[in-house]
Amino acid sequence: MAQLTTLARPYAKAVFDAAKEQDAIDSWGQALAFIGLLAADDTVKNILANPGLPEERKAELFFDTTDEQLPEALRNFLLILAESKRLALLPEISTLFAFYRAELERTVNMKVSTAFEMTADQQQKLAEALSRKLERKVALETAVDRSLIGGVVVNTGDLVIDASVRGKLAKMAKALGT
Incomplete structure (x- = not known):
């Protein structure tokens, strides 16, 4: 678990900084919380671990399951995670994002x-x-x-x-x- 958090930290910091820069911490936080819960599901974990499924298609899974349109920058973030084979880090990224938000808001x-x-x-x-x-x-x-x-x-x-x-x-x- 600590290793996953260590791997997730730079991604979480980057997405948090981008959300802060775009004044979208609320909306991105909600989207990441949902995506993080989805990525923690056992069925989704199996899909993400499937080596036969292209990484881009794995990212599209998250695009297809959100009720609202994800901001372009957040979609790009998910594509970068997919390209780096790091989509499995989404639960930790979501948790760290919430931590950074709490720190900012005290x-x-x-x-x-x-x-x-x-x-x-x-x-x-x-x-x-x-x-x-x-x-x-x-x-x-x-x-x-x-x-x-x-x-x-x-x-x-x-x-x-x-x-x-x-x-x-x-x-x-x-x-x-x-």
């Missing part, structure tokens, strides 16, 4: 797991507190996990904040050597 998406459903007011207060702490705009995705007993677990990328009762009990058990 936003972060966080997954919040709680033992009980959070009210809208609680979600807003948590988002505001995290925004102040991280100095970024925070968007929360909430989920209920009854095994937490109480408290909250916040995840984003490699950052995990475990303020759950289950997490505190686990730390206490470890400290006691059990």
Whole structure:
């Protein structure tokens, strides 16, 4: 996975810079998100791995499946990926594009797991507190996990904040050597 990300990084940076230059980060981001999901599908992966299918035809597969007409520069980008036999990198390119966009907009998406459903007011207060702490705009995705007993677990990328009762009990058990 890390190797794919390393290979995808220059392509993602190039397409992000092109989208930024054309003031089309929104539309290109949506198109790349869809194309990335499509490229991650097992059936599409098999098609992309088929050595008997011309690379240009593989790129056209993505042109044919999008509801709207792709911008010419994005179509050219897909053709360049096909020519370089790098269409399989599209899921990683899409993920990196979203990361670059979040960095530019200073936003972060966080997954919040709680033992009980959070009210809208609680979600807003948590988002505001995290925004102040991280100095970024925070968007929360909430989920209920009854095994937490109480408290909250916040995840984003490699950052995990475990303020759950289950997490505190686990730390206490470890400290006691059990």
